[in-house]
Amino acid sequence: MxxxxxxxxAIEFINGPCLILAGAGSGKTKVIxxxxxxxxxxxxxxxxxxxxxxFTNKSAHEMRVRLSEYLNVLEIKKIIISTFxxxxxxxxxxxxxxxxxxxxxxxxxxxxxxxxxxxxxxxxKNIEDxxxxxxxxxxxxxxxxxxxxxxxxxxxxxxxHLEKKIAYIYKKYNDYLCESNILDFDDxxxxxxxxxxxxxxxxxxxxxxxxxxxxxEYQDTNNSQYELIxxxxxxxxxxxxxxxxxxxxxxxxxxxxxxxxxxxxDFPSLKVIKMEHNYRSSGRILKVANSLISNNIHxxxxxxFSNLEYGDLIKVIVGKNEENEAEKxxxxxxxxxxxxxxxxxxxxxxxxxxxxxxxxxxxxxKANIPYNISENSSFFSRPEIKDLISYIRVIINPNxxxxxxRIINVxxxxxxxxxxxxxxxxxxxxxxxxxxxxxxxxxxxxxxxxTKNKIKKFIIWIKKITQLSYLQPSDIxxxxxxxxxxxxxxxxxxxxxxxxxxxxxxxxxxxxWFKNMLQGDEFEQPMTLxxxxxxxxxxxxxxxxxxxxxxxxxxxxxxxxxGLEFPVVFMIGMCEGILPNHKxxxxxxxxxxxxxxxxxxxxxxxxxFFTYCCQRIQYGQIMHMSPSRFLFELPKEDLHWNTYIxxxxxxxxxxxxxxxxxxxxxxxxxxKKLKYE
Ligand SMILES: Nc1ncnc2c1ncn2[C@@H]1O[C@H](COP(=O)(O)OP(=O)(O)OP(=O)(O)O)[C@@H](O)[C@H]1O
Numbered sequence: 110m111x112x113x114x115x116x117x118x119a120i121e122f123i124n125g126p127c128l129i130l131a132g133a134g135s136g137k138t139k140v141i142x143x144x145x146x147x148x149x150x151x152x153x154x155x156x157x158x159x160x161x162x163x164f165t166n167k168s169a170h171e172m173r174v175r176l177s178e179y180l181n182v183l184e185i186k187k188i189i190i191s192t193f194x195x196x197x198x199x200x201x202x203x204x205x206x207x208x209x210x211x212x213x214x215x216x217x218x219x220x221x222x223x224x225x226x227x228x229x230x231x232x233x234k235n236i237e238d239x240x241x242x243x244x245x246x247x248x249x250x251x252x253x254x255x256x257x258x259x260x261x262x263x264x265x266x267x268x269x270h271l272e273k274k275i276a277y278i279y280k281k282y283n284d285y286l287c288e289s290n291i292l293d294f295d296d297x298x299x300x301x302x303x304x305x306x307x308x309x310x311x312x313x314x315x316x317x318x319x320x321x322x323x324x325x326e327y328q329d330t331n332n333s334q335y336e337l338i339x340x341x342x343x344x345x346x347x348x349x350x351x352x353x354x355x356x357x358x359x360x361x362x363x364x365x366x367x368x369x370x371x372x373x374x375d376f377p378s379l380k381v382i383k384m385e386h387n388y389r390s391s392g393r394i395l396k397v398a399n400s401l402i403s404n405n406i407h408x409x410x411x412x413x414f415s416n417l418e419y420g421d422l423i424k425v426i427v428g429k430n431e432e433n434e435a436e437k438x439x440x441x442x443x444x445x446x447x448x449x450x451x452x453x454x455x456x457x458x459x460x461x462x463x464x465x466x467x468x469x470x471x472x473x474x475k476a477n478i479p480y481n482i483s484e485n486s487s488f489f490s491r492p493e494i495k496d497l498i499s500y501i502r503v504i505i506n507p508n509x510x511x512x513x514x515r516i517i518n519v520x521x522x523x524x525x526x527x528x529x530x531x532x533x534x535x536x537x538x539x540x541x542x543x544x545x546x547x548x549x550x551x552x553x554x555x556x557x558x559x560t561k562n563k564i565k566k567f568i569i570w571i572k573k574i575t576q577l578s579y580l581q582p583s584d585i586x587x588x589x590x591x592x593x594x595x596x597x598x599x600x601x602x603x604x605x606x607x608x609x610x611x612x613x614x615x616x617x618x619x620x621x622w623f624k625n626m627l628q629g630d631e632f633e634q635p636m637t638l639x640x641x642x643x644x645x646x647x648x649x650x651x652x653x654x655x656x657x658x659x660x661x662x663x664x665x666x667x668x669x670x671x672g673l674e675f676p677v678v679f680m681i682g683m684c685e686g687i688l689p690n691h692k693x694x695x696x697x698x699x700x701x702x703x704x705x706x707x708x709x710x711x712x713x714x715x716x717x718f719f720t721y722c723c724q725r726i727q728y729g730q731i732m733h734m735s736p737s738r739f740l741f742e743l744p745k746e747d748l749h750w751n752t753y754i755x756x757x758x759x760x761x762x763x764x765x766x767x768x769x770x771x772x773x774x775x776x777x778x779x780x781k782k783l784k785y786e
Contacts (some may be wrong), residue, residue, distance in 0.1 A: 119382045120144045126376040129351040132413040133711035134389030156187035160319040164326040197297035217293045221511045229281045254295040255333040265589040296331045305340035327352030385412045391420025397708045422749040428722035435472035457663040457675040493612045508542035520598035582638040583623040676712035683719040684734040
């Protein structure tokens with residue numbers, strides 16, 4: 110596959126800062142891969158001086174795999190290919206001596222953060238401590254951190270009494286993290302950025318080490334990530350950032366598409382190269398996508414074009430209610446599969462929010478259509494994995510209170526909440542960790558001898574495991590699982606045999622990952638236990654679980670579909686209040702919703718369907734829905750608004766014509782299970 114002239118230009122421009130404005134499906138992955146190869150083979154860059162930053166761990170992995178077709182494994186291992194967070198972690202680890210904390214720090218994920226905030230807020234009667242309020246506080250703290258505001262600065266900038274209160278919670282939260290030698294995700298960017306700002310020697314070292322920086326999905330960088338980029342580069346550095354302002358869909362996570370414009374200001378010699386040739390979608394799909402996105406304000410103009418065939422009309426399917434909408438989608442898929450011989454796996458159903466998948470799943474099961482749902486929650490959110498990782502966290506850092514709290518009575522050691530509360534109070538009062546308090550439990554009079562013995566037994570066991578550090582990490586994990594009889598515990602607390610099986614499978618998967626990571630593979634160096642756990646907390650493992658390869662329809666949110674492509678795409682719930690959603694309508698943030706719709710449309714290669722329903726049940730009430738405003742922004746001549754076209758009738762016609770194919774009969778049976786008009 111040869112490169113087009115814009116792609117060539119993008120690869121061969123080396124001397125100076127470069128921004129590639131890459132439209133959807135224009136081959137940006139191909140360009141980044143080829144640029145790395147070009148840097149090494151033609152420009153004599155050393156592999157260990159090249160750093161490529163990707164948006165997810167999954168894309169980092171894919172990049173390594175694709176590079177392995179062209180470079181030798183040793184060379185690939187030398188290139189830093191990671192997310193911003195992993196890069197930050199790398200800098201922290203290497204520069205630990207210049208920082209205030211110990212090298213045995215552990216990482217807090219969102220659930221740990223919420224638990225800590227709950228504890229802090231619980232003491233304050235004026236602050237709500239329900240999960241939604243805690244999440245909002247967490248977002249606020251994260252926002253302040255990413256703006257590099259200290260709790261004091263946050264307090265002085267606070268506009269309301271509530272914000273002042275949250276700034277105070279922020280201080281408590283930060284103090285706790287510092288005392289316990291714990292970092293959260295935002296720290297992984299902010300700490301190295303501040304360090305590089307403060308310490309010129311360290312900054313020069315990293316600027317020299319990363320003599321060529323590539324950043325993918327640049328439009329999704331937030332303020333602190335941009336600051337980190339600036340610390341790692343000089344005004345005339347050689348770098349390539351690839352982005353598409355039309356695919357910026359993470360403003361709710363702090364992403365700032367205006368960072369694209371800032372680049373020109375901060376790096377005046379910036380060369381902007383546009384890639385507008387789309388290799389993915391039919392001409393009609395591209396026309397519709399261009400037409401939609403032209404309603405957004407653009408600072409950097411680009412217009413995608415395609416040389417592929419113009420393609421079929423885009424269908425708008427209308428259901429009476431949600432179930433009927435789902436049934437119509439199911440029928441279309443069965444029709445595509447049976448008549449047009451399209452594989453299930455080539456069909457994707459995209460939606461705005463996970464809540465939309467429920468009825469869809471129900472109908473797909475009913476219609477016997479195999480499907481694969483993209484799990485938004487990471488593998489590490491599963492309770493059994495959380496438990497085991499917490500065990501490892503305590504073994505690495507016994508003072509990690511949240512991990513300690515999670516495991517003290519899992520499996521049950523008959524150490525109840527009352528005892529735990531007493532331990533927490535003592536720990537607070539004496540400014541010690543729960544482990545330290547428990548280690549000194551003999552001195553506490555308020556507990557019975559029996560309870561003390563249970564705690565002592567637990568502490569002795571932790572100490573015993575801590576001393577096994579000479580063993581392989583996977584063996585340590587196996588010992589933990591055996592010692593605590595974890596599988597037996599799961600079988601006891603989980604009622605459904607399926608659930609038990611899944612959980613046990615997950616534990617085995619974790620154990621296998623430990624073994625693999627310990628040995629290293631062609632892309633990764635072997636790791637220590639501490640490195641594995643830190644990496645695992647960082648990694649969105651759900652992306653790396655080997656997906657069942659069977660032929661299945663793909664269900665996922667529009668956000669999760671970014672970067673993917675499918676021959677047939679169904680965009681469902683195309684109505685006001687869903688896409689755009691209520692919140693964006695209320696906050697007048699329609700442009701981001703339009704970009705999200707654009708991302709969805711540009712996933713489709715050959716066929717695109719929009720669906721919506723006239724009535725939905727919301728909060729127990731029937732709501733009358735109107736079609737999404739975005740549908741009216743598309744060229745009329747390219748849409749076919751369907752009142753029901755009976756795919757069943759066409760199937761029956763084929764039957765009548767004596768095309769007695771077993772396959773079609775089977776599909777007809779499936780059809781009949783569904784209600785239809
Ligand atoms: N020069 C080329 N000739 C033919 N096909 C190409 C060329 N460049 C890229 N492609 C193909 O175009 C498709 C889209 O490429 P890719 O997935 O890299 O796009 P992208 O820019 O990352 O898209 P998006 O941002 O929408 O995810 C791929 O199937 C790729 O193989």
